Amino acid sequence: MTNLNETQKDIVEEFSIFEDWLDRYNYLIELGNDLPAIDPQYRTNEYLINGCQSKVWLHADLVNEKIEFKADSDAIIVKGIVALLVKVLSGRTPAEILENELYFIEEIGLKQNLSPTRSNGLLAMVKKMKLYALAYQAKASQKS
Amino acid sequence: MAFSIDRIRNDFPILHQKVYNKPLVYLDNGATTHKPAVVIETIKELQESHNSSIHRGIHFLSEQMTSRYEAARETVRAFLNASSTSEVIFTSGATGSINAVAFSFGERYVKAGDEILISEMEHHSNIVPWQMLCQRKGAKLKIIPFDHNGELLLDQLDALLTEQTKLVALTHASNSLGTINPVKEVIRRAHARNIPVMLDGAQMVQHGKVDVKELDCDFYVFSSHKIFGPTGSGVLYGKESLLEEMPPYQGGGDMVDQVTFEDTSYNTLPFKFEAGTANYIGAIGLATAIDYLKQVGISEIGLYEKELIDYTKQKLGDIEGLIIYGNAKKRISVFSFLLDNIHTYDAGMILDKMGIAVRTGTHCTQPVMDHFGISGTIRASLVFYNTREEVDRLAEGIEQTIKMLS
Numbered sequence: 257m258t259n260l261n262e263t264q265k266d267i268v269e270e271f272s273i274f275e276d277w278l279d280r281y282n283y284l285i286e287l288g289n290d291l292p293a294i295d296p297q298y299r300t301n302e303y304l305i306n307g308c309q310s311k312v313w314l315h316a317d318l319v320n321e322k323i324e325f326k327a328d329s330d331a332i333i334v335k336g337i338v339a340l341l342v343k344v345l346s347g348r349t350p351a352e353i354l355e356n357e358l359y360f361i362e363e364i365g366l367k368q369n370l371s372p373t374r375s376n377g378l379l380a381m382v383k384k385m386k387l388y389a390l391a392y393q394a395k396a397s398q399k400s
Numbered sequence: 401m402a403f404s405i406d407r408i409r410n411d412f413p414i415l416h417q418k419v420y421n422k423p424l425v426y427l428d429n430g431a432t433t434h435k436p437a438v439v440i441e442t443i444k445e446l447q448e449s450h451n452s453s454i455h456r457g458i459h460f461l462s463e464q465m466t467s468r469y470e471a472a473r474e475t476v477r478a479f480l481n482a483s484s485t486s487e488v489i490f491t492s493g494a495t496g497s498i499n500a501v502a503f504s505f506g507e508r509y510v511k512a513g514d515e516i517l518i519s520e521m522e523h524h525s526n527i528v529p530w531q532m533l534c535q536r537k538g539a540k541l542k543i544i545p546f547d548h549n550g551e552l553l554l555d556q557l558d559a560l561l562t563e564q565t566k567l568v569a570l571t572h573a574s575n576s577l578g579t580i581n582p583v584k585e586v587i588r589r590a591h592a593r594n595i596p597v598m599l600d601g602a603q604m605v606q607h608g609k610v611d612v613k614e615l616d617c618d619f620y621v622f623s624s625h626k627i628f629g630p631t632g633s634g635v636l637y638g639k640e641s642l643l644e645e646m647p648p649y650q651g652g653g654d655m656v657d658q659v660t661f662e663d664t665s666y667n668t669l670p671f672k673f674e675a676g677t678a679n680y681i682g683a684i685g686l687a688t689a690i691d692y693l694k695q696v697g698i699s700e701i702g703l704y705e706k707e708l709i710d711y712t713k714q715k716l717g718d719i720e721g722l723i724i725y726g727n728a729k730k731r732i733s734v735f736s737f738l739l740d741n742i743h744t745y746d747a748g749m750i751l752d753k754m755g756i757a758v759r760t761g762t763h764c765t766q767p768v769m770d771h772f773g774i775s776g777t778i779r780a781s782l783v784f785y786n787t788r789e790e791v792d793r794l795a796e797g798i799e800q801t802i803k804m805l806s
Contacts, residue, residue: 277420277753282804285746309761309776310745331743332805333750376745 264360271364284336291339294328307377316388350393411436422755430781472687486669493634494602497621502529503649512538550577550726572604576763577726578734629689633682650675736777
């Protein structure tokens with residue numbers, strides 16, 4: 257498996273072939289459709305990140321010291337971006353998630369979707385993913 | 401002068417730009433409208449050469465600005481056909497005006513057990529201030545419902561007007577359904593029981609003539625930025641007899657007569673309700689926008705928009721899977737709709753990339769969305785500088801959006 261930064265680089269490369277915005281969105285829609293729906297037990301208020309206009313659900317598990325993220329959204333383009341975030345951050349150690357900067361979103365021109373004024377829940381989702389990493393890291397250091 | 405859409409569009413510099421390499425189609429006028437060059441120039445000129453605090457100054461600039469500010473008040477008075485400039489109060493906007501009435505009228509007239517009557521289609525700005533008042537006073541908020549077309553259920557009105565009703569606060573035109581409400585009939589029935597009526601004109605003044613005398617409403621509010629003026633300015637019209645009785649809602653400079661530590665006596669109308677340094681440039685900018693509208697011709701604007709409404713209705717109606725929410729007989733050029741099962745946020749994002757600015761979500765009218773059991777709509781809101789060609793672009797954009805998302 258490629259590391260976090262390699263995955264980011266791959267995504268940036270993938271997006272570089274699109275000249276038109278609508279092609280980019282078509283690809284995001286495809287990604288969104290391909291991401292399996294989150295298990296219904298996690299599609300609940302407990303796992304909900306409410307952005308006034310679209311909803312995002314996020315669940316994290318620690319498997320073999322790596323965090324497995326499961327996420328979903330009710331809006332398909334948002335779900336496409338969610339799929340990218342999961343691809344980059346899922347299956348990583350807490351340290352890897354915390355040490356690396358997420359730069360791909362900006363590079364593929366989707367930064368506005370993570371601005372605080374965009375009420376889609378994505379910014380809160382990224383923060384929450386990092387919080388999960390922090391929490392699992394703290395847990396691990398308590399044990400050792 | 402004949403109504404010329406080309407000339408009008410030339411008056412609005414912002415319209416002539418490309419976004420994401422596509423010519424901008426701005427259909428979010430319900431949120432805010434653009435400013436004609438004459439308004440932009442006026443603001444610039446005032447800031448550059450005339451800025452000075454009003455009412456208190458002894459010097460040249462202050463006197464000049466004061467007379468222009470008071471001339472703006474006269475422009476608004478004439479625009480609304482109010483009886484006197486004492487009835488025209490400058491505020492920060494429609495929201496500011498409603499809050500002023502809710503507080504001041506509430507202090508004077510509302511007590512525990514009383515009722516305030518609003519409608520199911522109000523903007524949050526015409527719900528929350530009344531809720532806050534009701535909580536303060538132990539009063540009750542009651543609601544006039546609407547039907548599936550977005551028409552008020554007038555047959556329920558008489559039962560809702562009770563001995564306890566202290567005020568009816570109703571939107572003149574709905575920002576999410578487009579309905580123009582039968583406000584004259586509501587006012588007639590409320591007045592038959594001596595109940596005053598406040599109208600929220602935020603979505604009406606930019607579309608047609610408003611005559612407060614003819615309507616006989618007791619309060620009328622609107623925002624400058626939705627009628628081609630600058631943001632941060634608005635108007636509260638109130639009947640003088642009521643305003644005289646109401647206490648100030650904010651204390652500060654300009655609204656006072658004599659101040660000692662023991663007591664303060666208040667200034668006369670309208671200054672009693674204008675505490676602090678007024679947004680005089682905003683008010684003069686608004687008056688400039690009103691002058692511009694008069695020059696274009698408010699009835700011509702109405703006629704042009706009527707055609708645009710019919711055309712938009714037909715174009716949207718032709719799109720398979722598109723459902724319009726709000727089909728009142730009398731309407732403004734605001735269209736709320738959904739596309740099959742497509743999420744409004746997805747649709748809005750794609751339309752944006754085609755250069756088409758619409759709004760998605762609840763439009764600050766959550767109870768309207770609850771009425772239909774939906775979480776939001778896509779809203780296209782047009783004004784007189786929009787064109788049939790732009791409606792065509794919207795329709796094409798929607799068709800493409802549906803193709804991409806289904």
